[in-house]
Amino acid sequence: xxxxxxxxxxxxxxxxxxxxxxxxxxxxxxxxxxxxxxxxxxxxxxxxxxxxxxxxxxxxxxxxxxxxxxxxxxxxxxxxxxxxxxxxxxxxxxxxxxxxxxxxxxxxxxxxxxxxxxxxxxxxxxxxxxxxxxxxxxxxxxxxxxxxxxxxxxxxxxxxxxxxxxxxxxxxxxxxxxxxxxxxxxxxxxxxxxxxxxxxxxxxxxxxxxxxxxxxxxxxxxxxxxxxxxxxxxxxxxxxxxxxxxxxxxxxxxxxxxxxxxxxxxxxxxxxxxxxxxxxxxxxxxxxxxxxxxxxxxxxxxxxxxxxxxxxxxxxxxxxxxxxxxxxxxxxxxxxxxxxxxxxxxxxxxxxxxxxxxxxxxxxxxxxxxxxxxxxxxxxxxxxxxxxxxxxxxxxxxxxxxxxxxxxxxxxxxxxxxxxxxxxxxxxxxxxxxxxxxxxxxxxxxxxxxxxxxxxxxxxxxxxxxxxxxxxxxxxxxxxxxxxxxxxxxxxx
Amino acid sequence: xxxxxxxxxxxxxxxxxxxxxxxxxxxxxxxxxxxxxxxxxxxxxxxxxxxxxxxxxxxxxxxxxxxxxxxxxxxxxxxxxxxxxxxxxxxxxxxxxxxxxxxxxxxxxxxxxxxxxxxxxxxxxxxxxxxxxxxxxxxxxxxxxxxxxxxxxxxxxxxxxxxxxxxxxxxxxxxxxxxxxxxxxxxxxxxxxxxxxxxxxxxxxxxxxxxxxxxxxxxxxxxxxxxxxxxxxxxxxxxxxxxxxxxxxxxxxxxxxxxxxxxxxxxxxxxxxxxxxxxxxxxxxxxxxxxxxxxxxxxxxxxxxxxxxxxxxxxxxxxxxxxxxxxxxxxxxxxxxxxxxxxxxxxxxxxxxxxxxxxxxxxxxxxxxxxxxxxxxxxxxxxxxxxxxxxxxxxxxxxxxxxxxxxxxxxxxxxxxxxxxxxxxxxxxxxxxxxxxxxxxxxxxxxxxxxxxxxxxxxxxxxxxxxxxxxxxxxxxxxxxxx
Numbered sequence: 001x002x003x004x005x006x007x008x009x010x011x012x013x014x015x016x017x018x019x020x021x022x023x024x025x026x027x028x029x030x031x032x033x034x035x036x037x038x039x040x041x042x043x044x045x046x047x048x049x050x051x052x053x054x055x056x057x058x059x060x061x062x063x064x065x066x067x068x069x070x071x072x073x074x075x076x077x078x079x080x081x082x083x084x085x086x087x088x089x090x091x092x093x094x095x096x097x098x099x100x101x102x103x104x105x106x107x108x109x110x111x112x113x114x115x116x117x118x119x120x121x122x123x124x125x126x127x128x129x130x131x132x133x134x135x136x137x138x139x140x141x142x143x144x145x146x147x148x149x150x151x152x153x154x155x156x157x158x159x160x161x162x163x164x165x166x167x168x169x170x171x172x173x174x175x176x177x178x179x180x181x182x183x184x185x186x187x188x189x190x191x192x193x194x195x196x197x198x199x200x201x202x203x204x205x206x207x208x209x210x211x212x213x214x215x216x217x218x219x220x221x222x223x224x225x226x227x228x229x230x231x232x233x234x235x236x237x238x239x240x241x242x243x244x245x246x247x248x249x250x251x252x253x254x255x256x257x258x259x260x261x262x263x264x265x266x267x268x269x270x271x272x273x274x275x276x277x278x279x280x281x282x283x284x285x286x287x288x289x290x291x292x293x294x295x296x297x298x299x300x301x302x303x304x305x306x307x308x309x310x311x312x313x314x315x316x317x318x319x320x321x322x323x324x325x326x327x328x329x330x331x332x333x334x335x336x337x338x339x340x341x342x343x344x345x346x347x348x349x350x351x352x353x354x355x356x357x358x359x360x361x362x363x364x365x366x367x368x369x370x371x372x373x374x375x376x377x378x379x380x381x382x383x384x385x386x387x388x389x390x391x392x393x394x395x396x397x398x399x400x401x402x403x404x405x406x407x408x409x410x411x412x413x414x415x416x417x418x419x420x421x422x423x424x425x426x427x428x429x430x431x432x433x434x435x436x437x438x439x440x441x442x443x444x445x446x447x448x449x450x451x452x453x454x455x456x457x458x459x460x461x462x463x464x465x466x467x468x469x470x471x472x473x474x475x476x477x478x479x480x481x482x483x484x485x486x487x488x489x490x491x492x493x
Numbered sequence: 494x495x496x497x498x499x500x501x502x503x504x505x506x507x508x509x510x511x512x513x514x515x516x517x518x519x520x521x522x523x524x525x526x527x528x529x530x531x532x533x534x535x536x537x538x539x540x541x542x543x544x545x546x547x548x549x550x551x552x553x554x555x556x557x558x559x560x561x562x563x564x565x566x567x568x569x570x571x572x573x574x575x576x577x578x579x580x581x582x583x584x585x586x587x588x589x590x591x592x593x594x595x596x597x598x599x600x601x602x603x604x605x606x607x608x609x610x611x612x613x614x615x616x617x618x619x620x621x622x623x624x625x626x627x628x629x630x631x632x633x634x635x636x637x638x639x640x641x642x643x644x645x646x647x648x649x650x651x652x653x654x655x656x657x658x659x660x661x662x663x664x665x666x667x668x669x670x671x672x673x674x675x676x677x678x679x680x681x682x683x684x685x686x687x688x689x690x691x692x693x694x695x696x697x698x699x700x701x702x703x704x705x706x707x708x709x710x711x712x713x714x715x716x717x718x719x720x721x722x723x724x725x726x727x728x729x730x731x732x733x734x735x736x737x738x739x740x741x742x743x744x745x746x747x748x749x750x751x752x753x754x755x756x757x758x759x760x761x762x763x764x765x766x767x768x769x770x771x772x773x774x775x776x777x778x779x780x781x782x783x784x785x786x787x788x789x790x791x792x793x794x795x796x797x798x799x800x801x802x803x804x805x806x807x808x809x810x811x812x813x814x815x816x817x818x819x820x821x822x823x824x825x826x827x828x829x830x831x832x833x834x835x836x837x838x839x840x841x842x843x844x845x846x847x848x849x850x851x852x853x854x855x856x857x858x859x860x861x862x863x864x865x866x867x868x869x870x871x872x873x874x875x876x877x878x879x880x881x882x883x884x885x886x887x888x889x890x891x892x893x894x895x896x897x898x899x900x901x902x903x904x905x906x907x908x909x910x911x912x913x914x915x916x917x918x919x920x921x922x923x924x925x926x927x928x929x930x931x932x933x934x935x936x937x938x939x940x941x942x943x944x945x946x947x948x949x950x951x952x953x954x955x956x957x958x959x960x961x962x963x964x965x966x967x968x969x970x971x972x973x974x975x976x
Contacts, residue, residue, distance in 0.1 A: 082547045095546065102540060104547060209547040216776035244549050245778050323776050326579050329590020330544040334643070345585055345641075372581070372771035381773060 004029040005172040005493050009073050009229035012175060016062065016072045023062070023072030027055035027116050030074040033173040033493030034118055039150045040141045040491070042158075042167040044079045045087045046119040054116040061114065070236050071114030076168045076177040079120040080127055081107050081220075082209040086117075090211040091125045091135035094356025095337040104209025105241045106178060106220045113236040118174055121164030125358045126328065127185055127213040130430040131417070132163025134360040139417055140164050142193055143171035143489035144456055155417040156456065159189030159410075159430075165223045166193040172492045176224040176233050180210060182217045183316050184410075184434025187446040190223055191409035191459025194448045194485065196230045196476070197223040201467045202441030203248035206241030212327040214320035215246075217438050227447060227477040231255035234469065250467060258470035259477050264298030266475065269402030273309035274433060276411065282452050283408045290406055290449055290460045293482035294475065302402050306394040311387045312436040317428055318371050318384035319439070324361075325368025331356060363424065392440045399465050404475050407433050409446040409459035433461060443469045447476045449483045457487070495663050496704060499735045506731040507700045507708055508667050509659035510723075512674055513652045514684035515628070515692035516559045522627050522651035523550030523593060530690050534633075534644035542649040544588035549777050552577075556651040557781065558791060559683040560600050560625050563653055565792050566681045567620050569604025573783045577625075581771040586630035586643050594654075596772040599624035600781065606657070606677070607800055608669040609822075613814045618670055619658030628652050647691075653684065659698065659708065664724040664731075671695060671720050672822065676799050680824045688718050695723050699730045701738070709734070710744040714758055717751050726751040730758050802827055810839035819847050825861045832868035837875050845871060849889065853896045865899040866892070874902040884963055887911050914961045917969065920953075923961065924970055927952045938974055949974070 004026050007015065015021055031048040051074060058072040082088050082100035089095045103111075111117070124134040132140040139155070140163040147153030158167040162179035166189035169177050179186035181199035190197025198221045205220040212218060222233035235256070240249040270291060275284070291301050333339035333352030340351035357365070371380035398405065410430055420426045437444040443466070446459040460479055464472035496503035521528055524541035541548040564571050578596040601623035608616045630648035632641050655674065661667045675686035675693060686693050695718070700711035712734070714726050734744050748767070749758040774780075797805070799821045806817040806827075820830045820843065834842035850871065854864060874891060877883045883891060883906055894905045906912055914920060927949060928935055938945045953966050 088546070090546070098546070100545070100547075102545075102547075207547075208549050211546045212777075214776070243551060245551050246776075322773060326581050326591050326771070326773070329581060329583065330546070330588060332583065332585075332590060334585060335543055335588060336545065349583055369771065372773055374769045374771075377771075377773075 005033045007175070008226050009070070009175045009224060009232050010226070012073055013071070013232075017067070023055040023058040023116065024052065026072060027051050027074045027118075030118055030174060033171075034168075036493040037143070037168065037171045037173045037491070040143060040167045040171060041138050042121055042140050042164040042171070042173065043076070043119045044089055044091065044122050044137045044164070047086060047117055048119075050086070051116050051118050054111070058114050058116060068112065068114030070110060070232065072116060073114070073175050074116040074118050075110065075233070076118050076121045076165060076174040077107055078123055078162055078165050078178050078180060080123060080180050080211045081178060082211070083107055083117070083120065086120060088120065088211070089137065090127070091123045091137055092331075092356065092358070092361065093136040093338055094331045094352070098337050100209070102209060105206035105243065106210065106237050109239060110178070110233075110236050115236065121168050121177060123164055124161035124185075125361050126211065126324070127161035127180055127182055127218075128324070128360050128364055129160040130184070130188060130427055131157035131415070131420070132160040132189070133157060133417060134160075134358050136358060140167050141417075142414055143167055143491040144193060144414065146455070146490060149491050156414045157192065157417055159192035159414060161185040162189050162197070162223060166190060166195060166197070169193070169195050169223050169225060170489050176222055176229055178220060178237065179223045180213075180218055180220050181434075181438065181444075182213050182219075182320060183438045184431045186221045186223060187434050187444055187459070187461060188410050188430060190446040191448075191457065191461075192414035194451075194457030194459075194487065194489070195223055195225050196227050196445065196447055196480070197221065198230050198234060198445035198469065198472065199438070199443065200234060200238060200469050201248075201443045203246055204238045204443075204467070204469070206239070206244040206247045208241055208243040214323040215327060216323060217316075217320055227445075227473055227480050228256060228259060230445070231259060231473050248467075253470055255469060255473055258474050260474060261478060261481070263294065263475055263478050266299040266404065266471070267402040268294050268299045268301045268475070269304035269398050269405040270301050271304050271306045271309065271398070271405060271407060273306050274407045276432065280412055282458070283411060286450050286458045286460065287406070287408050290479055293479055294406065297478045297482070299475070301406075304398040304401055304405070306391075306398055306436065308387060308390045308394050309436055312391055312439060313428060313432055315384045315387045315391065316431065316435040316439060317367070318380050319388060321364040321368035322372050322381050322384075323368070325365045325372065328357070328361070328365055360424075388439050391436055395436075395440045395442060395463075403465075404471050405463040406475075407461045407463070409433060409461040413452040413454055413456035413458060437463045442466060443472050445472050445476050447479050447483075448485045449479060450485060451487045455487070457485070497701075497731060497735060500739045503704055504701045504731070504735050505704045506662055506664075506727065507659050507702060507711070508661035508664075508727055509698040509711075510657045510661070510667060510670060511696040511698070512655045512671065513694045513696075514563075514655060514678055514686070516556050516625075516651035516653055517683055517685060518553060518556050518559060518651055520553050520555070521649040522553055522556050522625065524649050526649065528650050530692070532646055534642070534646060536646065538645040538648065542588065542645055544590070550593060550775070552778065552781065553651065556625065557600070557783075559651075560623060560653055561783070561788055561791050562681050562795065563655075563678065563683045564601030564604065564623055565788075565795055566677050566683075566798055567601070567604035567606060567623065567655070569620055569623065570602035571783065571788050572598065572600055572602055573785060573788070574598065575600040575781045577775045577778045577781065578772045579775045580626075582768045584629065585641060586632045586645070586648070588630065588645065588648060592627050592629065593775055593778070594626035595624035598780075606670060606673055608666055608673055609803070609818045610669055611665065613818070616666065618660040618666070621656040621658050623653050623655045626652050626654055659700075664727040667697065667727055668720050668724045671723055673799070676822050680796055680798050688720070691718065694718050697723055697726055697730075699727055699734070700744070701731050701734045709738075710746050712744065712747055712749050712758070714749045714751050715761060722751055722753060725756060726758055729756065733758065796824075810834060810843065812839065812843050816843050816847055819851070823861065829861055829864070829868045833872045833875070835872070837872060837879070841875055841878075842872075845875060849892050853892075865897070866895045867899075870895055870901055877902055877906060881913055881915060881962060882906065883911055883913050884959065887913065887959055911960060914957055915965060917965060920957070920961050920965050921969055923953055923956045924966070924973055927956060928973060935974065946970070946974070
């Protein structure tokens with residue numbers, strides 16, 4: 001059946017419920033789509049047999065009247081989630097051949113609710129990157145790249161680190177995908193590929209079984225083509241997990257029920273510090289447009305101040321590498337993954353880690369090691385922790401005046417591979433709007449809002465109070481409907 | 494104060510100890526894996542302990558309770574807010590590449606330990622802190638000519654690091670400190686104190702100074718695993734340092750090892766080579782917040798600790814501080830003693846327990862728990878003395894048999910026919926026979942050689958195979974000699 005891969009999750013659930021098609025048919029269409037989009041290099045591992053087996057089991061459950069909330073929906077899994085018996089790479093050479101004996105809590109939750117796994121999708125190595133150009137398994141190409149498939153005139157990046165997830169969902173090879181967001185890794189690629197991506201409040205999704213980048217920031221979330229789909233998938237991913245000490249023991253709301261469209265009287269904060277110098281005109285324009293849409297829907301824009309915004313990026317690029325330098329110490333060639341022998345233990349470490357980690361990962365390990373070193377700890381890491389607290393306070397203050405905050409997701413549309421690559425700082429600037437909410441642990445979502453002059457998608461970001469994903473989703477859907485973006489990627493399955 | 498005599502005069506040793514005590518717990522500090530000693534290598538390892546990708550630590554509440562219990566036992570401050578940090582370094586038996594420990598905000602703050610010194614005096618040593626941390630695995634270098642094998646059974650096991658103030662001045666004090674700490678931990682049931690199995694290990698900090706001078710530069714001797722070695726290492730290290738200083742050299746701050754075959758300390762790494770551990774709060778764990786009431790509840794369940802028990806033994810049983818010390822040093826000993834002393838003469842009980850019993854146990858290399866003589870039977874033996882069934886001398890013979898066979902004293906007395914003779918007629922005829930056979934000595938006695946009385950007693954006891962009641966023998970013999 002054609003057209004199945006262009007459905008939303010909500011429509012697919014409908015079709016499955018009405019027996020218009022089976023989970024096996026839906027999955028077969030997606031397995032084929034995964035093959036079709038291979039030129040994008042979105043998948044590291046395709047699992048068609050597992051997908052079909054899961055689909056079959058799903059149809060059986062549905063026949064018995066035991067359909068779960070995501071019953072029969074084929075999705076892609078970012079290759080940072082450990083999946084039992086299936087290669088898990090974190091897009092790094094150092095995890096060569098690693099097949100976990102365990103399944104991450106988030107993916108377990110998804111399978112519990114009936115979802116079907118199509119495969120493991122590409123990402124920046126250890127989720128470190130904003131363009132999906134640091135993967136050991138090659139760059140991911142955005143389906144928005146202009147020109148002939150495989151012979152594009154510009155190879156547009158899908159954003160990162162969840163670039164494979166974004167490309168697969170945008171190119172209609174999966175109804176949704178899991179992402180992880182440490183400083184914007186769900187929201188920025190969602191914006192770059194014209195899809196929806198939400199990072200819930202830190203603690204909503206268990207980190208158990210997710211390869212760690214920066215533990216105090218890492219948070220899983222869904223990437224889908226509509227806000228409603230994000231609500232469906234988020235509900236399945238969330239939930240308290242006693243195996244993660246930072247997981248929060250709170251009931252998971254029915255996020256879909258929050259999508260009432262009614263935002264009358266809601267106060268929408270517009271942070272003045274986000275009007276950064278040199279912001280492209282079309283970014284400023286789409287932001288203004290967003291404010292206008294929300295006003296028309298009955299919300300009230302209020303100017304707010306987040307005074308420590310300008311320190312957020314620097315803070316993030318101290319805290320995240322510091323944690324990463326320690327989290328990645330376990331990749332030592334001793335117990336799993338790559339080992340490059342050496343004459344001594346030290347040589348083996350150096351050979352293994354030198355060969356196993358790519359340039360960006362090595363850079364961040366060095367930065368992190370440096371900022372935690374004796375004599376530098378107070379000036380860097382400790383100071384960054386203090387600033388992080390201030391940034392959190394900024395948001396606490398702001399949310400006394402507003403219910404949700406609206407900003408652009410990224411400072412530009414997607415760029416092409418080769419651009420912004422000489423200077424890592426230039427690349428880090430991509431995260432300028434997403435990082436503050438990560439540091440504060442707040443829920444944040446990117447929603448497609450339009451298309452730039454280059455024909456590439458533009459996203460708007462909504463930030464909410466801790467554990468108030470419902471308002472974020474509700475307001476997001478209002479923007480989604482008002483924007484009514486019809487543009488689609490030139491290359492779709 | 495005892496000083497070491499050097500070429501240039503007296504020197505004082507300054508000693509501080511860091512004791513790593515393995516927490517008694519069925520599960521590890523941050524994983525559910527088991528902790529039994531001596532299991533097959535790598536059979537007690539979870540994915541968390543082996544640091545697989547995506548694995549996360551979850552605090553074992555029982556280990557926290559054990560640390561708090563220990564803190565309370567050391568009369569220390571319990572910190573209701575504490576933080577777990579990562580101590581980063583690479584080693585083959587440290588799978589995470591960091592040890593989860595507590596650095597700036599430990600769970601237990603300042604406390605104290607009272608040392609019981611051999612001369613019966615006491616001395617208080619400050620405890621700086623107690624913190625919880627994970628143990629590393631074990632590197633086995635002797636299994637293969639070129640390879641090292643790793644056993645991760647111990648990886649993640651909970652340790653308490655108990656740090657003392659630099660309050661000790663002699664090797665004996667350091668030994669007394671470790672003994673007392675071990676005793677308290679055993680009383681509390683928080684560490685088995687078994688140094689041979691590695692469940693208690695010491696890092697010893699030693700420096701020397703002229704009396705009254707500021708602290709000298711210290712060296713740390715790592716991982717000393719017996720009290721004897723602790724004391725030997727201190728003696729050696731102090732003399733080494735004094736020699737260097739007296740020859741015009743200076744002490745380099747460094748980490749050293751105790752060589753258990755050559756009886757010397759050897760340099761392990763200098764200050765320059767010291768690790769930069771890059772401590773930072775573990776982002777996988779939230780700060781540990783304890784409830785004051787929960788701590789109070791634990792306090793209520795603390796057993797009577799050695800110091801209190803000692804004081805009670807002295808006041809209740811009128812024991813000497815020395816005997817009280819010997820008895821309370823191990824809870825099992827104290828319990829044994831109290832079972833023997835119950836309803837009996839406490840001093841007599843103490844003499845039998847610390848004298849005969851401990852002597853025999855010591856010779857046999859046995860612990861009190863393995864004693865063939867039960868408290869009930871030793872009590873029974875004392876009862877036989879008290880009711881004149883046997884004499885004290887015969888009792889020692891009975892005790893020897895009890896220790897060999899584990900039998901009840903009454904049975905042994907019966908079987909061997911050791912019951913004391915209290916029949917005055919029988920004793921009288923024995924005495925008459927002895928006096929008749931030694932008429933010359935009787936004459937000497939009567940002419941004033943009093944000392945011969947002992948000879949007659951001995952002869953009578955010999956004739957009765959020791960079974961005659963000594964008091965009766967004395968009484969009748971005296972009457973007859975004087976008569």
